[in-house]
Amino acid sequence: MKKYLISGLILASLLCGSCYYDVEEEIYPTLACNTSDVTLSGVVEPLLKSKCYKCHDAANNNGNVTLEGYANLKKYVDSGQFLGAIKHSPGFSQMPKNEAMLVDCDIQKIEAWINNGALQN
Ligand code: HEC
Known part of the structure; x- marks a missing residue:
């Protein structure tokens, strides 16, 4: 009996490793x-600002990749590298580098923006 209690506690603490994330889509994955x-200005740029600009703004163009500014970003949209990198598609560097993948809903939003023509809106 005691054995089960202990392994239960261990399991609970392992599961709780993910408890502190307060991303809505992860807590309620069934929410559409x-x-x-x-x-671009309302969704995509703020995402880039928080997840990518520290390595890819004009000043920190890691790997020679600048995503700041519409024309710069559009180049990587058109080449497929932007989507390939955030979706971890084969053949692309996985972004954000050495960090957790963007949450699914954010990727879907970026994809929707691209599918609508990647407008400067
Ligand atoms: C910690 C720094 C860092 C962060 C954060 C980061 N990148 Fe990168 N990124 C790099 C480096 C360095 C490269 C050069 C290739 C490599 O080293 O993998 C790169 C390459 C790329 C490339 C070219 C990939 C290819 O395969 O051609 C794209 C597109 C890209 N990053 C997009 C992003 C996006 C979008 C984000 C945010 C979601 C992001 N990066 C976050 C460092 C970073």
């Missing part, structure tokens, strides 16, 4: 991801 009205 709202990909309508995704704009």
